[in-house]
Amino acid sequence: MPPTIALLVGFQGAVLVVAPTVLNVAIAIRSTGPDDTFLTWSVFAAMVICAATTALQGSQLWRFGSGHIALAWPAAMFIAIMVAAISIGGPAMFATVMVICSLVQIALAWWLPVLRRIITPVVSGTVTMLVAVSVLPIAFDAVQDLPDGTAPAAGPAIAGVTLLVSVIATLRATGRWRLVAPLISILAGCAVAAAFGVLDGDRIADARWFGIPEVPSLGLELTPTREFWALLPTFAILTLVLGIKTISDGVVIQQGSRRLPRAIDFRQIQGMVSVNGIAMFLAGIAG
Known part of the structure; x- marks a missing residue:
């Protein structure tokens, strides 16, 4: 592909990803109460991690990467449980749970044939709908969050x-x-x-276009509490559902990327799920 076309296609993909990335992170952070420093850092870290994840998905390094164009952005299904985790135990607890669940995502890639028989599309679809319903109270509260x-x-x-x-x-x-x-x-x-x-144009005009934002106080919860163990199963289930959804997306991407029908390469699917695990690990480390 000529460099100019590759640059234009990449720019289009970046424009498509910016909106859900910023929106999902902003909804989750604004609902938990941290200051603008934490919000700015979270959006910055999410965009960097999504860019790195997309680049890694386009390659294949051992068992990581799908070898296809797969745009990455934060999953909306984690908004409700993220708000609960930060409200109960703070950002450190949420970061720790994300690091642990990243291992669950990588394990899913390794045990893909077995878990596909357990977590069927019906199960994953039902969980996704329930998560969407749980986000509604957060959205309704945000409607009245005005100056x-x-x-x-x-x-x-x-x-x-x-x-x-x-x-x-x-x-x-x-x-x-x-x-x-x-x-x-x-x-x-x-x-x-x-x-x-309501729109504050001065903040938009004064904002920097380039640069690294101030890094807030970050860390991991090394002494798990009862709240941590109560939230961990929910995070693990959502992680498995996200993995199954990624498998379905990977199948569709492979079918759409080939001119002639071919058998699905499940090694590439495993690589795609594994990269999601890396992204979750980086998200946990970044707070």
Whole structure:
């Protein structure tokens, strides 16, 4: 592929990933109460880790990597349990659980044939729907998280327009426009927020375009508590569900990347799941 085309395709992929990466991290962090320093660092770390994960997925190093273009971004299914972990035990507990669950993800790649018979698509789909329902209270609370003096109707209006545009763009748009539906809905929500005077343009204008943000206090919880052991099974189950979803995505990516039908290469699927484990490990280390 010519370098110019590769650069343009990579730029398109980066634009598609930025919206869900920033949005998922911001929702989770804002719901737990840490300051802007922690939020800025979390978004920065997430973007760097997603970039490294995408690059690693495009290669194959031993049993790591799928050898295909597989864009990476934070999984929305972890938002609710992440909020619970940080609220109960702080960022250190969440980081420790992520490090442990990264080993679960790598183990899933090694024991792929056995676990595929246990965690069927029906099981993983049911868990995903339950997780989506558990995120709704967090979303409703965020609707009223507005500056003092803001009109009471601002929150529902911004959320309603954002949701409406997202639904229309997802259902009616085709091709590339459907892929950028989240970005379009965010821009529509920002326009409504600006109309209500909620959008802080000064912070956007004063923000740096390049640089490394201030690193907050990071660490791991080396003395597990009862709350830690209570949250660990839920994280482990979600990790397995994420792994099964990755397997399905890997099959689709392989089928779409070949002009002629061929048998699925499950070594590449294992490599794809293993890289997800590395990404979770890096996310835990980065706080």
